[in-house]
Amino acid sequence: MDVVLFLVFAAIAVGCALNLVLQTHPISSALSLIGVMGSLAVLYLLLGGEFLAAVQLIVYAGAIMVLFVFVIMLLNAGSEKRPSKKVLRTAVALPLLFTLAGVAAYIMATQVPRTEAVRFGGFTAGPYEVGRALFTTWLLPFEVTSILILIAILGAVVLARKEI
Amino acid sequence: MNFYLLTLLKMALTAFVLLTCCAYAVWVERKVLAHIQLRPGPYRVGPHGLLQPLADLIKLLTKEGIVPSYANPFFYLLAPWLAVTLALSAIVVIPFTPEFELFGVRTAIGLTDLNIGILFLLALSSLGVYGIAIGGWASNNKYSLMGSLRSSAQMVSYELPLAMAIASPLLLVNTLNLRQIVEQQGGFYFGFLPKWTIFAMPAPQILAFLIFLIAAFAETNRVPFDLPEAESELVAGFHTEYSSMMFASFFMAEYANIITICCVATVLFLGGWHPLWPAQYGSDFVPTVLLAAAGLILLYHAAQAARGRRWDRFTFPVFGVLLLALSPVFLVPMLKPVLIPFFWFVAKAGFLVFVFIWIRGTLPRFRYDQLMRFAWTFMFPLALANLLATGLIVALAG
Amino acid sequence: MADLTQVLAAEVPLSWYLILSVILFVIGAAGFLIRRNIITVFMCIELMLNAVNLSFIAFSHMLKNVDGHIYSFFVMVVAAAEAAVGLAIILTVFKNRATLEIDEVSSLKL
Incomplete structure (x- = not known):
């Protein structure tokens, strides 16, 4: 199968x-x-x-x-x-x-x-194993990605303004 | 072999029941809207319009399916198929009853039991936007395109509060498996308050339930968020060009989505098949009493001088006797472990479907900028705050 | 009939997954080179990222370790961020030059 x-x-x-x-x-x-x-x-x-x-x-x-x-x-x-x-x-x-x-x-x-x-x-x-690894071993990279996403949001907002 | 046979049987049965429910949801919607507006509603086909869905089906099947000459035929035909397939397949993870044993076979109403049931539902609901988006684009019509653009932006925006609202009860039950979620919600506080997640003790999820319900209206493109098909602005929105069975597919997808999302709300927040109050106070007799009361009311009306329809003199007693005869079925000890939980599940989900129709009869439509602002500046922060508060309370209490 | 049961019970060699990943990656890279629409080029990049994710998860299965899943999770997050900014850039380019042809967006100034 x-x-x-x-x-x-x-x-x-x-x-x-x-x-x-x-x-x-x-x-x-x-x-x-x-x-x-x-x-x-x-x-x-x-x-x-x-x-x-x-x-x-x-x-x-x-x-x-x-x-x-x-x-x-x-x-x-x-x-x-x-x-x-x-x-x-x-x-x-x-x-x-x-x-x-x-x-x-x-x-x-x-x-x-x-x-x-x-x-x-x-x-x-499953979600349990991935979550456990994500919030223990990989906590710092995880937090850094959230900052990356914030930067991406700001970038998209700046680019979408009318003046550029 | 037995397992495959049973599963095939259950699949066929579930598909049949779901499609019938979709058809009759349309009838219920038209009736309820009509009564809100003090009209009789569908009345001519069958007793009180009960055969109207069948008539509609025949009408739609025999109509000509037109593909507009400038439309992209492949995507034009793909879109309704996609919409209806995704909408119907979401039902497979919903558990309707606990496991029971009937005629020596141990099974449950509900097709499958995934470890990641909630994620599966979220995945299907996030894919559901393609049917509408592609349908509107492939029609090559500006109103359809506007409808599908609106719809994709709206569904992506409201998916965030929806997911956040789903996440907070999950913190209380600690699992993503829908069956286990329901099993966690059994029992009562102080002997009468059910342990559903909207009442669950460290952090009651009433706010999450309301956010989920509002986001569900937007996800299923219903009033007050039916901007993709706003008839006063966009003719009929994304399905302007569709006719015949292709139109019926979109229609069916919408109602299947409503039914599924009401079932999800029931599972996540309203305790699935668990009764509203404990069995020792007689919650097992509710379906019997309700059916018997409905039968008696029908018989009473039949005994009155015939009003409304001439046929009522014949149909009222028939339906009344039928309901009265059905009512003791819920007391049969062998069927009780199936029918009582199933009744409670259907009652809760059915009430939510009724709320969907009720809101449609009550509220006006949002303006598009209001809709987006509402999602991003009100719903999303509120859902996030609720999730954070729930997490904090659970962490402190547990 | 015996052959059929054998085929049904057989296991997939891990290298097949990795070869599939290579094939998808190369198709993505080829598309990146021969396509001219900015959006399609962008989608070819996404295809390459997906191919890499597949090999991460295959290796994760081989090593019985969840780290590969975490890597692909991060790849998805970065892809989401990239899509948001990239599509905003594409919208701005289209607004200023009214074209999506990648060869025509070659000058630094208008």
Whole structure:
């Protein structure tokens, strides 16, 4: 069952990611990204990350992507008309990227111990475990992120003013 | 195999009951609004309009579904499907009754029991905005677009106080599992005051309940926060272009959302299936007495000279006898552990649905800037203060 | 029938998750390079962050340690902050130049 679920949702994730890159209209890209996030949430569940799966849907798919969709609708962004003029950049970068992917995948396949397998229920990080780690070991970084968010709010408010 | 069979059966039953409830919520809403305005409401189809939902369904099914020529067909058709799927799937984590044993099978009414039930509900409710946002955008109509822009901003804003209001009772019950949340709320203070979270002793959550209810109105796009479909400004808002079953899907999603959020409020704040007062003071007889009283009232009216409809002379006695016959079912010892908790759950959730309709018949609509200011300058600080106070009290008391 | 039960009971090797993460990351990076709409470019960055989160959580499962989850939690927080500021910048750019093409927003002054 694990294998079937993994393959199905990995296929959905990769398909949606390709669709994100290949679609010309930003709304299609945004919805594909939501699809990627949803299938990743299922994969997190398979890896025992109950809390992270829920946060992935609530924060990523439910808040950040709503902002994206909102901005796309607000600006009424149309689809891209012409292909990029920077042909050289693309021609050099894409083969390099695929090489990187191949090398990284090779390293992952050979270096990660063969015995490591993911069994559903083998390790669970629910809200209790994550909360305990967050408010003991990681308390200072947690507080610092709240300041980061405050700065981001201020930045957004400053940028959204009329004069700039 | 038994487990899968039972689960499939329960899924089919839950879907059927939920859809029927959605259809009849429309009938109840029209009736209640009509009586608030001193009108009879739906009256012609069936006794007192009871078959009106069926007529509406047939009407919507046989209408032509139109895709506007400049609309984006894929997203236009995706949106209602998304809205109704997300709205209907939220019901799976709601526990309606405690576990019981019937004919040798141990089960409970309620589909599943997640450790992260509350987070699952929050995730679904935060995804619910896409149906409306995409539907309005894909229609390629400025009123629809305005409606969906309003709706996405409103739902994101009101999700914050909603989540904060959900978090504070969780501090009292110490779990995210909905079944355990209800189980924690059993029992009574001084023998009569129920231990629901709105009365829970170190920090009663009445304020959190009110914030939750107000935010729930905004999340389900209901009056007084129905700006996304304000007919005086935006024709019909995000579903202006929709017709036929696609329109019905949006409609169904709205009512399914109302029913779900009332169930969540019942679970979180009103003690789920626990009765209002202890069983030794006779709370087990409430459903029997209520049904019998309703049956007797119907029979009394039937005995009066026929007013209103001619058919009432026939339908009133039939329904009265039916209710009277149903009332002793709640006294059967074998069915009691199922029906009594289920009755209390449905009674509380049903009362909240009634409050939704009541508010719709009473309050005018907010202006958009008032709506946003209310969320960010009043609701959110209040919910935050309530959460902090609850946390402090729980930390000091525990 | 025996094959089917074997497939259903099989466990997923951890490397598959990591390879999936690599694939998603590379797709995101490629999109970052070939797309021209600022918003789509921004979404490709989010895709890369998601891919990294997946590998964090996979490693967390391998080490039976919750720290990987904490890292991805922080990544999400930073992504939220980034989205708020980034989208505000995009709105301002659009207000001043009436375009979302990333190649046309190359001059420092109007």
